[in-house]
Amino acid sequence: xxxxxxxxxxxxxxxxxxxxxxxxxxxxxxxxxxxxxxxxxxxxxxxxxxxxxxxxxxxxxxxxxxxxxxxxxxxxxxxxxxxxxxxxxxxxxxxxxxxxxxxxxxxxxxxxxxxxxxxxxxxxxxxxxxxxxxxxxxxxxxxxxxxxxxxxxxxxxxxxxxxxxxxxxxxxxxxxxxxxxxxxxxxxxxxxxxxxxxxxxxxxxxxxxxxxxxxxxxxxxxxxxxxxxxxxxxxxxxxxxxxxxxxxxxxxxxxxxxxxxxxxxxxxxxxxxxxxxxxxxxxxxxxxxxxxxxxxxxxxxxxxxxxxxxxxxxxxxxxxxxxxxxxxxxxxxxxxxxxx
Amino acid sequence: xxxxxxxxxxxxxxxxxxxxxxxxxxxxxxxxxxxxxxxxxxxxxxxxxxxxxxxxxxxxxxxxxxxxxxxxxxxxxxxxxxxxxxxxxxxxxxxxxxxxxxxxxxxxxxxxxxxxxxxxxxxxxxxxxxxxxxxxxxxxxxxxxxxxxxxxxxxxxxxxxxxxxxxxxxxxxxxxxxxxxxxxxxxxxxxxxxxxxxxxxxxxxxxxxxxxxxxxxxxxxxxxxxxxxxxxxxxxxxxxxxxxxxxxxxxxxxxxxxxxxxxxxxxxxxxxxxxxxxxxxxxxxxxxxxxxxxxxxxxxxxxxxxxxxxxxxxxxxxxxxxxxxxxxxxxxxxxxxxxx
Numbered sequence: 292x293x294x295x296x297x298x299x300x301x302x303x304x305x306x307x308x309x310x311x312x313x314x315x316x317x318x319x320x321x322x323x324x325x326x327x328x329x330x331x332x333x334x335x336x337x338x339x340x341x342x343x344x345x346x347x348x349x350x351x352x353x354x355x356x357x358x359x360x361x362x363x364x365x366x367x368x369x370x371x372x373x374x375x376x377x378x379x380x381x382x383x384x385x386x387x388x389x390x391x392x393x394x395x396x397x398x399x400x401x402x403x404x405x406x407x408x409x410x411x412x413x414x415x416x417x418x419x420x421x422x423x424x425x426x427x428x429x430x431x432x433x434x435x436x437x438x439x440x441x442x443x444x445x446x447x448x449x450x451x452x453x454x455x456x457x458x459x460x461x462x463x464x465x466x467x468x469x470x471x472x473x474x475x476x477x478x479x480x481x482x483x484x485x486x487x488x489x490x491x492x493x494x495x496x497x498x499x500x501x502x503x504x505x506x507x508x509x510x511x512x513x514x515x516x517x518x519x520x521x522x523x524x525x526x527x528x529x530x531x532x533x534x535x536x537x538x539x540x541x542x543x544x545x546x547x548x549x550x551x552x553x554x555x556x557x558x559x560x561x562x563x564x565x566x567x568x569x570x571x572x573x574x575x576x577x578x579x580x581x582x583x584x585x586x587x588x589x590x591x592x593x594x595x596x597x598x599x600x601x602x603x604x605x606x607x608x609x610x611x612x613x614x615x616x617x618x619x620x621x622x623x624x625x626x627x628x629x630x631x
Numbered sequence: 632x633x634x635x636x637x638x639x640x641x642x643x644x645x646x647x648x649x650x651x652x653x654x655x656x657x658x659x660x661x662x663x664x665x666x667x668x669x670x671x672x673x674x675x676x677x678x679x680x681x682x683x684x685x686x687x688x689x690x691x692x693x694x695x696x697x698x699x700x701x702x703x704x705x706x707x708x709x710x711x712x713x714x715x716x717x718x719x720x721x722x723x724x725x726x727x728x729x730x731x732x733x734x735x736x737x738x739x740x741x742x743x744x745x746x747x748x749x750x751x752x753x754x755x756x757x758x759x760x761x762x763x764x765x766x767x768x769x770x771x772x773x774x775x776x777x778x779x780x781x782x783x784x785x786x787x788x789x790x791x792x793x794x795x796x797x798x799x800x801x802x803x804x805x806x807x808x809x810x811x812x813x814x815x816x817x818x819x820x821x822x823x824x825x826x827x828x829x830x831x832x833x834x835x836x837x838x839x840x841x842x843x844x845x846x847x848x849x850x851x852x853x854x855x856x857x858x859x860x861x862x863x864x865x866x867x868x869x870x871x872x873x874x875x876x877x878x879x880x881x882x883x884x885x886x887x888x889x890x891x892x893x894x895x896x897x898x899x900x901x902x903x904x905x906x907x908x909x910x911x912x913x914x915x916x917x918x919x920x921x922x923x924x925x926x927x928x929x930x931x932x933x934x935x936x937x938x939x940x941x942x943x944x945x946x947x948x949x950x951x952x953x954x955x956x957x958x959x960x961x962x963x964x965x966x967x968x969x970x971x
Contacts, residue, residue, distance in 0.1 A: 325681070329872060330791050331719035331856050332685035334781065341665070342682065344761075345672035346728040346776055350768045379671035388686040390730075390774045428690045434730045434774035436686055441674065451670050516671050532669060 294402065294425075295395030302425055303328070305399065306406055310420050313410045320385040320419040333422040335386065335438075341446035344438045345376040351431040359476040362401045364495040365433070366408025372519065373437035374416055374499035375569040379517035380448040381508030384439040384501060386421040387413060392428030405433075416501055442505040449508060449515035449573060454533035456599040458514065458574035463503055463589050466522055467550035467558055468493030470565020475553070482553045489549045497569045503587055507573055510582045515573030521566040522594075526605045529574065536601030542610045545592040563607075634742065634765075635735030642765055643668070645739060646746055650760050653750045660725040660759040673762040675726065675778075681786035684778045685716040691771040699816040702741045704835040705773070706748025712859065713777040714756055714839035715909040719857035720788040721848030724779040724841060726761040727753060732768030745773075756841055782845040789848060789855035789913060794873035796939040798854065798914035803843055803929050806862055807890035807898055808833030810905020815893070822893045829889045837909040843927055847913055850922045855913030861904040862934075865912055866945045876941030882950045885932045903947075 294302050307328045315321050319338070326334035349355055349369050360368075370387055377384040389409065393402065406420075413420055418437070441448050472494025475482065482490065500517070507515060514533060518525050522544065530537050546562040554561060574597050575583070584591045595608075607615045634642050647668045654661055659678070666674035689695055689709050700708075710727055717724040729749065733742065746760075753760055758777070781788050812834025815822065822830070840857070847855060854873060858865050862884065870877050886902040894901060914937050915923070924931045935948075947955045 325786065326720075326788065326790065331716040332683045332722070332777075334681055334683050334720070334786070334788055336681050336786060337677075341674055341676050342778075343672045343674050344684075344726070344728060344776070344778060346730045346762065346774070347764050348730040348732060348766050348768075348772075348774060350732055350766055352769065353767050376671040380666075380674070382672070386684070388684060388776060390686045390688040392688060392690055392772060422685065424687050426688050426690055427693050428688075428772065429692065429770060430768075432688075432732060432768065432772060432774075434686070434688060434772075436684070436728060436776040437672075438682075438684060438778070446665065446674070446676060448666065448674055450666065 292399045293395065294393055294397050294399055297399060299425055302399065302402065305403065309403065309406050309410065313414060315417065318417045320417055324419055324421055327421040333386065333388070337440050339440040340444060341441035342438065343377055343380055343382040343440060344436060345373055346434065346436045347373050347376065348432055348434040360495055362404040363408035366405040367412045367496045369433040369435050370409050370412045371497050371499050371569065373435045374418065374501060375517040377437055377439045378499045378501045378504035379515060379571065381442055381504040382439045382448060383442050383505070384416060384418050384437050386419050386438040388436040389420060389423035390434040391423065391425045392432040393425065394429060394431070395427055416499065442508060447508050449504065449512060451514065451516050451529050452532040454514035454529050454535055454574040454597045456535050456597050457576065458597040459577055459580045459593045460526065460537055460539065460574050460595040460597060461580055461583070461591050461593050462518070462522065462545065462570050462572050463500055463587065463591055464570040465545040465547040465590065466518065466568050466570060467562035467565050468547040469497060469567040470561040471547065471550040471554055486549045486553050490553065494567065497567070499569055500571050503571055503589060506586050507571065507583060510586060511579050512573050512575045512583065515571055518568045518570045518572050519566060521564040522572065523563050523605055525572055530605060531603045534602055536598040536603070537595055537605045538598055539595040539605050539607050540610065541607050541615055543592060543594045545590060632739045633735065634733055634737050634739055637739060639765055642739065642742065645743065649743065649746050649750065653754060655757065658757045660757055664759055664761055667761040673726065673728070677780055679780040680784060681781035682778065683717055683720055683722040683780060684776060685713055686774065686776045687713050687716065688772055688774040700835055702744040703748035706745040707752045707836045709773040709775050710749050710752045711837050711839050711909065713775045714758065714841060715857040717777055717779045718839045718841045718844035719855060719911065721782055721844040722779045722788060723782050723845070724756060724758050724777050726759050726778040728776040729760060729763035730774040731763065731765045732770065732772040733765065734769060734771070735767055756839065782848060787848050789844065789852060791854065791856050791869050792872040794854035794869050794875055794914040794937045796875050796937050797916065798937040799917055799920045799933045800866065800877055800879065800914050800935040800937060801920055801923070801931050801933050802858070802862065802885065802910050802912050803840055803927065803931055804910040805885040805887040805930065806858065806908050806910060807902035807905050808887040809837060809907040810901040811887070811890040811894055826889045826893050830893065834907065837907070839909055840911050843911055843929060846926050847911065847923060850926060851919050852913050852915045852923065855911055858908045858910045858912050859906060861906040862912065863903050863945055869914065870945060871943045874942055876938040876943070877935055877945045878938055879935040879945050879947050880950065881947050881955055883932060883934045885930060
């Protein structure tokens with residue numbers, strides 16, 4: 292059965308039924324939700340004072356290809372990248388609004404699987420899919436808005452603009468596996484089954500670090516973001532917006548073991564500039580970093596420090612403090628013709 | 632200059648500059664906005680307790696073609712359809728998040744004009760463009776999320792599900808001009824200059840009825856929506872969600888004078904099922920309708936009544952109360968193969 296056969300309103304009925312079955316009435320999002328699917332807009336009554344919202348779109352043949360991603364993975368990832376933006380602020384994600392562009396010949400079963408993936412990650416992180424629209428489109432696109440709130444009554448969040456000279460730079464987890472997964476999928480690379488599964492998971496069903504983001508804010512971390520464009524590119528954003536510089540010790544960067552074993556000498560480049568790891572990148576004074584290391588269960592690695600010099604720039608150095616060079620520094624949706 | 636030349640971050644810089652110039656610090660949206668463009672997410676601290684959000688996407692060659700719409704009109708309309716959803720609830724729109732899909736060869740000047748159109752309508756209705764993303768895409772699409780709040784501390788809003796038997800059915804303004812404008816543009820129809828301008832305006836730069844929606848809620852109207860799919864189709868939505876029926880007197884429907892003069896005997900069909908008029912459709916007991924007529928400056932026309940019979944259906948009748956038939960009942964994004 293194609294979506295063109297059941298029509299927009301038939302599709303809305305199918306999806307509304309799935310959403311209704313997945314309500315979790317005792318969780319915050321559903322407790323505070325007053326009007327959801329079926330009306331012109333959603334209505335909610337938040338109990339914490341500071342609200343957060345973000346939007347991101349995934350486009351077929353630009354951000355994904357249906358040749359390599361399953362509909363379930365696509366559903367998971369389209370929500371994950373937005374939940375990660377809320378995690379990057381240290382907030383609580385609560386609601387997702389889904390705007391879905393679909394060719395008329397898309398199978399209804401595929402869209403149900405897509406929503407299944409969204410409901411799976413929504414259920415994992417207590418996020419309610421609370422509205423959206425479905426439109427005809429020559430290609431698939433998924434535009435997701437996630438709304439939530441600051442995790443504390445004071446409205447403390449992490450900002451890209453709050454890094455200070457003398458702050459240490461730290462990252463959660465290990466980097467490079469998402470970019471490695473993308474390369475594996477695009478070039479049909481063959482690796483041992485365990486590595487294949489890990490790379491695929493890293494690229495297609497990443498886990499947003501929501502609790503970790505909240506813990507960082509609670510411990511006093513003021514500057515941070517999630518790693519979506521690549522460590523070097525994203526640290527450059529922090530440098531630009533905070534009007535400071537950074538020294539990044541490439542030898543300290545935590546490279547995914549799977550990536551090391553599968554990509555050898557390219558592993559570091561994937562970790563530095565591959566992007567889409569959705570780990571958290573943050574800066575704070577050394578005493579706060581120590582507290583973070585104790586509080587978080589995931590690895591936390593100090594990879595450099597913020598500097599008053601080199602405003603807006605990241606200087607890559609090795610263990611001896613000597614500058615090193617890299618070819619690529621991140622991922623740009625419309626790559627500029629010249630190197631920046 | 633193409634967007635592929637300045638890159639995603641170059642484009643974000645250009646647009647951020649435009650947004651900064653258009654801040655209105657004394658208006659509610661900007662007063663309550665704490666973090667906007669440049670961070671992972673926006674943050675705001677609402678002063679009214681009930682929050683409202685809605686999303687809608689416009690896709691090139693489905694909802695518009697760049698052969699007939701200017702970039703400024705496209706910017707206006709993409710925001711207008713979402714502001715109208717907030718108006719349909721009787722709410723106050725405050726923030727717009729814009730997710731923009733663009734081919735790399737789009738001219739930067741065109742995107743600035745698009746944002747100019749968004750800023751124009753945003754300025755008119757005191758709505759801040761407060762975030763978004765820009766992605767590469769084979770076609771232009773614009774996904775807009777509008778966030779606002781209920782216009783009263785009690786959280787009263789209009790619902791599609793709140794119509795009761797005995798309620799009168801009323802609409803603001805006159806209908807059919809947007810559908811007439813679309814037909815004129817698609818078929819290069821020639822009309823007198825004044826009519827041409829009015830039809831184009833109705834289709835491409837509609838005015839969301841925000842104040843009118845707030846007044847309706849304040850006067851006690853509980854059931855309503857905006858007319859986006861067409862009067863008959865949208866009234867059917869109210870019937871379905873309210874589990875009631877409706878009798879609609881087609882001879883009382885306020886048809887746009889311009890549409891009557893340009894489309895003669897087709898005018899009524901355009902008014903009943905053309906869609907995208909963004910007038911308000913609402914139901915209420917007769918005494919409330921009388922108050923609404925006194926309070927609103929725009930025309931308010933009673934076109935029928937809600938009934939306990941014919942649950943989920945709209946019965947079209949003439950002045951004599953005799954049933955009449957129409958071929959089309961609305962606009963469906965994925966038209967189902969059979970007639971519903």
